[in-house]
Every structure is written in structure tokens, then in C-alpha cells.
Amino acid sequence: MFYYKSMKAILLARLDATAQAPYPYPETSVPAGFPSPAQDYRAVSIDLNDILIKDKAATYILRVSGHSMVDAGISDGDEIIVDRSLRPRPGNIVVAALNGEFTVKRFHIDQAGVGWLYPENPQYSPLQINEESDFTIFGVVTRCLHHV
Amino acid sequence: MSSNLIFHVDINSCYASCEKILDPSLARKPAVVLSNNDGCIIALDAHAKALGFSMGQPWFEVKQRAHEQGVIARSSNYELYGDISDRVMRVLQEYAGDFEQYSIDEAFLSAPVSPAEAQSLARTIKDDLARRVGVPVCVGVARTKTLAKLSNKAAKKIPALSGVCVWDALPTERREALLTTLPVSELWGVGSRSARRLTLQGICSIKDLALAPPTLIRERFNVVLMRTALEVRGIPAIEWEENRIMKDQLIYSRSFSDPITTEEQMCQVLSVYAQRAAQRLVKHQQTARYISAFCSTSYFAQGVQSHPAVRVKLDTATADPVVITRASHRLLTRADFGVARYVRAGIILTDLHPAAYEPLLEPFISPHDKRQIARLLHTVQEQCGEHSVGLGYAGLSHKPSWEMKREMLSPRGTTHWNELATAKIR
Incomplete structure (x- = not known):
């Protein structure tokens, strides 16, 4: 039923979790002798904010509760990054405000032009968006911070 | 060539x-926001206005009616409003x-x-803010700030x-109709006192002010x-703030949840405030010469x-929390403890200068400034939370009893990790 491919992890770079504003490296002063060969290869530590958040004004972080999206890799208690600047397209995972609550689902439009919110868990059924639904899309989910 | 608008x-x-962005249950409901200590209404949406609620109404007077009409009330969530801003x-x-x-x-x-281009740019800005941040705005455009502000009123x-x-x-x-019908008091920068004096001189409408000779x-x-009169004529006369001298005052004042009657409590309040x-001064890289408490x-x-x-002149302009706290304590000798029930206190810092505005002679540098106490406190508080460290009474780790009452506070969903908004995936 399930088979696991062997997984590889590649080290992208040294990650300094505590650095909020990376300090500029001090000019190394070498009174005499050979300069450090590493000097030319210095770079600023990775800042997750820069990588995960493309538009700071438009990005909100929400915490999810429930199990209807497990097959999309979104689990109970995970944090999701939601970018409102992106135009929601069919197939996107979105945060929608539906009848006064936020919900996370995959957004689809069928051939009749009707909007649907699809869960990603066979135990749940899709929700049709009809004229009576109090429905708006809050934003497009770009990342999930999954707790392993 | 087109000039700047x-x-x-x-x-x-x-x-x-702001309250509505992360709380979809508020979307179709009338909402009001209450002042510190949930005292009175300080903000409300159009829906609540239409139901007859207004700014400044004491909450206890209208609470019953609000509940009956389904109006949702929230305590002021300044962390959220600051972030959205x-x-x-x-x-x-x-x-x-x-x-x-x-x-x-x-x-x-x-x-x-x-x-003509301004029309579509203004629309773009309005739509962009609605889409990305999620707030509705109005935009007024004109050749001067005063007219732009007036246009915004018209837009609303x-x-x-x-x-x-x-x-x-x-x-x-x-x-013409707007200028002749609107009273001068509708103008930005014209207070009620000036408006009364203008009216006495026969200047009632905005048009009247535009026609009066500026020198007069x-x-x-x-x-x-x-300057206001010139701006109404379409002549820019009010400078941009960034070119003007720094705003010369910093106020930190709050009301308490319960009245304060003892010197010890007041000492704690003043220390914290x-x-x-001082922390705000450090943040804005400023120093103050006077402190009032x-x-x-x-x-x-x-x-x-x-x-x-009390108003205390400090020896030098400083942002030193030790000096500012000590100065604030001079108020203690003037208060009537035991008889008076104080509900509010504040600190006002004036005569502000950019930090390192004037190079100080060594003997005049406060010893704490030299040891960078202010910056150290600021850094620790930024990384470990506002209540993590403080001087003297302000360092008490338990929450003081007089701290502001915010019983209907929404989650601070954009600034506090453990208060994120929840999205259901049921």
C-alpha cells in the first residue's frame, strides 16, 4: 500500500536560528601573517522571513485545526503562511471565510462554473459554494510549517 | 508636464x-471598539453607526442595547492595529x-x-490595500494637503x-457647492476656537477663508x-513632516483598571510608565531634556x-531609563495618598533631540547612558518580551493589579505566535 522511496536531505546552508538582524562581519584585522582563506567566502546567514514571506504587507500566518487536509501535508496544529497578494486560481489551496469561519481547502471551479472547496482526506466530502454561502477567499496558502 | 499631486x-x-481582517465571524455584524479599560466607544463601523451608536458613548450606558442588537464589542487591541497600520x-x-x-x-x-491619472492611481491604491492587507480606505487627491484631506472627507x-x-x-x-456650504471648522488644522473667532469676523465657510486676503x-x-488659507486656494504651503523639526513630545499615559490609593502602587506605576x-525614546533614537509626570x-x-x-529639567538630554524613572518619582511627594483615588497617570517627555544630537562633554554624560543601560533593556525586552526585565518596581514579574482591563480583547494574531488566528480543516 505504502512504499517509501529513500529520502535524501541536502544541507542548503548553515542556518542561524537566533539571528534576527545578522550582524555585519567585522573587518578582520591581521597585523601580520597570512589572511584567513575563508574571508572571501563570508555571507549573511539565511533569514527565513526573506525566504518564506514574499510580500510582508500581504502575508498572514494562521494555525490550522482539524484533519481534512492531511493528504495535502497540512495537519492539525500546523502553521500556514497565507499570501493575500496572490490571485487565487483553481487548484490552489486557499484559506476561505465560509459562514463566519476560516477554513483551508483546495479551491476548484467545475465545468458549470460552480465553485467547490475540496478537502484532501477521503473521509470528508467537498463543499459546494452556492449563492447562499457567505463566502470569500482570504488568501492563498503558500507554505505549511509542519510539526514533525 | 504634470506636477505632483x-x-x-x-x-x-x-x-x-482591523478587527474584521482575522475574524470572519465579524464580517456581516456591526462592531465597536472600546477605549482602555473598556470605558467608552472609540471606533465603530458604518453598520454600528447606522444603529445609532457613536464615538465617545460610555460602554456601560449602551451595553444592554448593543447586546440586544447583536453589536460585537472588542477591547482595543493596539498590537493588532499597530501591525496592520x-x-x-x-x-x-x-x-x-x-x-x-x-x-x-x-x-x-x-x-x-x-x-485624470490620479483617479486611476487612487483606485489602484485602494484596491491594492483591500486585496493585500484587507482594509478598506478612502483616498482624497488634490494639489495641497489641506484640499487632499478635504477631498477624502468628500470621498467618505x-x-x-x-x-x-x-x-x-x-x-x-x-x-463651489462644497466650499460654500462647508464651515471652516471642517478644514484640517482649524480648531473649534479658531473657527469661532473666524466666524465672528464674518469668515464662516471654507470659501470665505479662501477669499480673505492671506496677509489679513x-x-x-x-x-x-x-497657510491653511493658502492651501484652500490650491497653493501648497504646508511642508512635509519629514522636512520639519521632529515632533517635540512623547506621551505615555494610561488609565488603571482599579483606582490607586497608595504611594507604593503609584511608585510602581511611574516606574513602569x-x-x-524611555524605551520608546530609544526606539526612535531620541533623547529628552524635560520630563513631566x-x-x-x-x-x-x-x-x-x-x-x-511635576516637571523636571534633566541635567542633559537623555533616554536613560534610570534618570527618567527617578525624575518621575518626584510626583510622589505631591499626591494625596490615602484620600484621593487616582485613575490615571502619565509621563510626558519634551524637548526631544536626536540621540547624539550634541556631542557631550565627558562629565555630563549620565553614567547609565555610558553603560548603555537603555539599549540593553531594549534588546532584552525585544527578544524576551516586554515584561522580562525592568528597573526596580518595573521589573516585578507578576502582573500588577492596576494594569489595563481588556476583557473583550481579540487575539493579537499578527504579533504574538501563540495567538494566531485559527483556520478550521474539519
Whole structure:
């Protein structure tokens, strides 16, 4: 039923979790002798904010509760990054405000032009968006911070 | 060639709109936001206004009716409003030449466009803020700040404009009608006192002010009002804030959940407020020369009225929390402890200078400044939380009993990790 491919992890770079504003490296002063060969290869530590958040004004972080999206890799208690600047397209995972609550689902439009919110868990059924639904899309989910 | 036009952008019912972004249950409901200690209504949406609620109404008077009519109340969530405001300002700066944030919910910006182009740019800005941040705004555009602000009022009041008003694109009759019917008190920078004095001189409408000779206004009133008069004529006369001298005052004042009657409690309050004020100075890289401290009893309460205040000149301009806290404690000797029930206290720092504005001679540098105490506290508090460290009484780790009451506070979903909004995936 399930088979696991062997997984590889590649080290992208040294990650300094505590650095909020990376300090500029001090000019190394070498009174005499050979300069450090590493000097030319210095770079600023990775800042997750820069990588995960493309538009700071438009990005909100929400915490999810429930199990209807497990097959999309979104689990109970995970944090999701939601970018409102992106135009929601069919197939996107979105945060929608539906009848006064936020919900996370995959957004689809069928051939009749009707909007649907699809869960990603066979135990749940899709929700049709009809004229009576109090429905708006809050934003497009770009990342999930999954707790392993 | 087109010259610069000035855009004034203002968030509609700011606090109420902020509350609605992360709480979809509020979307179709009337909402009000209450002042510190849940005292009175300080913000409300159009829906609540239509139900007859208004700014300044004491909450206890209208609470019952609000519940009956399904009005949702929230305590003021300044962390949330501050963050949303930052987002709005960040977006606005993408469009701006000159830029000036005027308050938490409004800003001026300039752009080199014609009135026709201004119409579509204003619409773009409005739509962009609605889509990205999630707040509704109105935009007023004109050749001067004063007219831009007036246009914004028109944009809010006249539904047909749907939130955008470009002064020079309005039909001439409409402009004339606005200028002749609106009283001078509707103008930015004209207070009720000036308005009364102007009316006595026969200057009642905005049009009257525009027609009065500017030199006469300067002679009979002041240069500030003359600038306003020029701006109404379409002549830019008010500078951009970034070019002007720094705002010369910093106030940190709050009311308490329960009245304070003892010297010990007041000492703690002053320590905390003085340090929060000092912290803001550090954050804005400023120093202060004078500190005032005050406390007061409630105007509405029976019993002893007491409103003591002190003003202390510091030896040098400083942002040192130790010096500022010590100075604030001079208020303690002037208060009537035991008889008066104080409901409010505050710290006012004046005569502000940019940090390192004047190079100090060694003997005049406060020893704490030299050891960078202020910056150290600031750094620790930034990384470990506001209540992690403080001087003396302000360092007490348990929450003092007089801290503000915020019983209907929404989650601080954009600034506090453990208060994120929840999305259900049931």
C-alpha cells in the first residue's frame, strides 16, 4: 500500500536560528601573517522571513485545526503562511471565510462554473459554494510549517 | 508636464476594520471598539453607526442595547492595529514620492500624475490595500494637503464617489457647492476656537477663508491659519513632516483598571510608565531634556479631586531609563495618598533631540547612558518580551493589579505566535 522511496536531505546552508538582524562581519584585522582563506567566502546567514514571506504587507500566518487536509501535508496544529497578494486560481489551496469561519481547502471551479472547496482526506466530502454561502477567499496558502 | 499631486489615504473605521481582517465571524455584524479599560466607544463601523451608536458613548450606558442588537464589542487591541497600520504604510510607500505617515490610520503621499491619472492611481491604491492587507480606505487627491484631506472627507461622505475623490476632477459646481456650504471648522488644522473667532469676523465657510486676503489672516490670527488659507486656494504651503523639526513630545499615559490609593502602587506605576516612555525614546533614537509626570482622579467620581503634576529639567538630554524613572518619582511627594483615588497617570517627555544630537562633554554624560543601560533593556525586552526585565518596581514579574482591563480583547494574531488566528480543516 505504502512504499517509501529513500529520502535524501541536502544541507542548503548553515542556518542561524537566533539571528534576527545578522550582524555585519567585522573587518578582520591581521597585523601580520597570512589572511584567513575563508574571508572571501563570508555571507549573511539565511533569514527565513526573506525566504518564506514574499510580500510582508500581504502575508498572514494562521494555525490550522482539524484533519481534512492531511493528504495535502497540512495537519492539525500546523502553521500556514497565507499570501493575500496572490490571485487565487483553481487548484490552489486557499484559506476561505465560509459562514463566519476560516477554513483551508483546495479551491476548484467545475465545468458549470460552480465553485467547490475540496478537502484532501477521503473521509470528508467537498463543499459546494452556492449563492447562499457567505463566502470569500482570504488568501492563498503558500507554505505549511509542519510539526514533525 | 504634470506636477505632483498629493494623496491623502485614510483607513475607514480603522480599529473596527482591523478587527474584521482575522475574524470572519465579524464580517456581516456591526462592531465597536472600546477605549482602555473598556470605558467608552472609540471606533465603530458604518453598520454600528447606522444603529445609532457613536464615538465617545460610555460602554456601560449602551451595553444592554448593543447586546440586544447583536453589536460585537472588542477591547482595543493596539498590537493588532499597530501591525496592520505598518502593513498599510509599507504598501503606500510603494506608490509614494514624498511620504508622511500622519497618524496610525492616515498618511499623505505625493505622485507626479495628472488629475485624470490620479483617479486611476487612487483606485489602484485602494484596491491594492483591500486585496493585500484587507482594509478598506478612502483616498482624497488634490494639489495641497489641506484640499487632499478635504477631498477624502468628500470621498467618505458622498457614496457616488465610491471612496475616491480627486479635487480637480470634480465638476466646478460641485467644488463651489462644497466650499460654500462647508464651515471652516471642517478644514484640517482649524480648531473649534479658531473657527469661532473666524466666524465672528464674518469668515464662516471654507470659501470665505479662501477669499480673505492671506496677509489679513496672518495679522489677525497666525501664520498657521494663513497657510491653511493658502492651501484652500490650491497653493501648497504646508511642508512635509519629514522636512520639519521632529515632533517635540512623547506621551505615555494610561488609565488603571482599579483606582490607586497608595504611594507604593503609584511608585510602581511611574516606574513602569517611565521605562516604557524611555524605551520608546530609544526606539526612535531620541533623547529628552524635560520630563513631566502627572496623575489624576476621575472627573466623574465623588470625593477628593486631585491632579498633581511635576516637571523636571534633566541635567542633559537623555533616554536613560534610570534618570527618567527617578525624575518621575518626584510626583510622589505631591499626591494625596490615602484620600484621593487616582485613575490615571502619565509621563510626558519634551524637548526631544536626536540621540547624539550634541556631542557631550565627558562629565555630563549620565553614567547609565555610558553603560548603555537603555539599549540593553531594549534588546532584552525585544527578544524576551516586554515584561522580562525592568528597573526596580518595573521589573516585578507578576502582573500588577492596576494594569489595563481588556476583557473583550481579540487575539493579537499578527504579533504574538501563540495567538494566531485559527483556520478550521474539519
